[in-house]
Amino acid sequence: MTGSERLRADAARNRTAILRATEELLTQHHPQQISMEQVATAAGVGKGTVFHRFGSRYGLMRALMQERAQDIETAITTGPPPLGQGAPPHARLLAFLTAVVDLVARNKGLLAALGPEAPVTAEPHREPREAHPVYRSWHDHISQLVYQQRPDLDADMLAHVLLASLHSGPILNALERGDGNRLDRTLRDLVTALMRE
Template structure:
């Protein structure tokens, strides 16, 4: 294998290992409790590799969130129904919320770490949560599906309300205690109540 190609393959493997290690650590700890050194050790790479690729803990968390969101975006656009196209709006919304709860439950506190309450010193490039690309994408998808099903609802505000649940302390605490299924059931109750089949 030519040298540049081998280096690219090594870099891709390292990136995947770092993100996987970060996600595994987030299953047990809040982002504030995770250091770049711990991630490097868990991923089996040097600390410099993590800093070089992601710059900061915020950069690392953002990259992980964007990767998970990209996986979800691919499922929405090209995957099979009900998450992908071809299912009724309500069925797609229910599938999407289940997928979002899964992502958040696997990465407890990750969305909170990307929000405006994180320390400015660790995330000078932060923006309001609603301007984050992941938030905008999820909000747009939810509001579109709600509008398709019920034009009389304020789809824009309802999308904010549904996503806001994923950032609240009681919900994050519930996820810490393994209550992802409970959150999923509750969100489904809300959606089925508002969007009857």
Template sequence: MAEARPERADAARNRRAILRATEELLARHRPDQISMEQIAAAAGVGKGTVFHRFGSRMGLMVELMRERAYALEGAVTTGPPPLGPGAPPEERLMAFLDAIVDVVGRNKGLLAALGHAATAAPRPAREQGEHRDEAGGEHPLHRFWHGHISALITARRPDLDGELLAHILLGSIQSEPVLRLLERGETSRLAASLRAVAAGVLAAPASGDPPGTSA
């Protein structure tokens, strides 16, 4: 079998331009308000180039989120603390929540759109591949975020259900009231509130208190 050829320089340039244009449009519009024609015009390429590269609008949205997932995963695994290794779990969790808010704030509505796509009709085979989760339809970004948050909560509070708490934290970001808040540009308000919730979750119970009691 022949080895896959490296991506041509012009193709790589077009890909970066399309993804950048998509993110810039998402900063002002919901995904269902953005057409492939708009994306192509903003990227300075033909509409056919966008369809050939990504297959559909949802395929493009998924690819954009994969890009964000890889960037954030790199910062978490090899970047400097507190987002990267070397800081206490609570500091890393706060930094990670801030990073999530930044990503979602720059891509308003994208998580909700992908969540809807996971429950809608199956996508064409060209759009599935590694994006598909046979167990639950979650896209790669959500799986990574959930796993990291769960691990940090468990590292600080092994007595708690870190897996469920991570789902609760992430679920709140995808709620309609929060998405409307992000559309108004209130990312700092969301970040502060998530930090407050996380601080409450990670607060250690008073020494000697049995589970479920307060000091």
């Protein structure tokens, strides 16, 4: 292994350790109680490494959210149906919404760290929510599936409405109470009614 390969491997290991440490800290502490120094200590790296890699606490939280969202993206593109290709649009949309609700329910601390417009928010005063790459990806996927089955509906707006339901105050409060299954059932009922041809 060359020196540059070793450096790249070390950087990848550090990134993984930092993200895992952050996720673990978020299960134990409110996001506002977590400092970059705590993350560095938990990850076994220097504080400068955390700042160099992620820039800020917000940058770190955003990177963690994007990594979690990437798992869904991989399932959509290369995974088995119904989340992956090969199932009818209605079944794929139901599977996708279930996966997103599960992601949001499991990462409430992370979402809180990203601010009141979570789960797919932009840093305040930087970019609108709909410009965030996770939001764009999720929106495009929903709108494509809706259009495939119900081209008579406004698929673009319906995708925004479904995503908006995931970051409203009452919904996040319900998830805090452990009502993820209730939200999933409600979204499934709504989508099933809308996708009837």
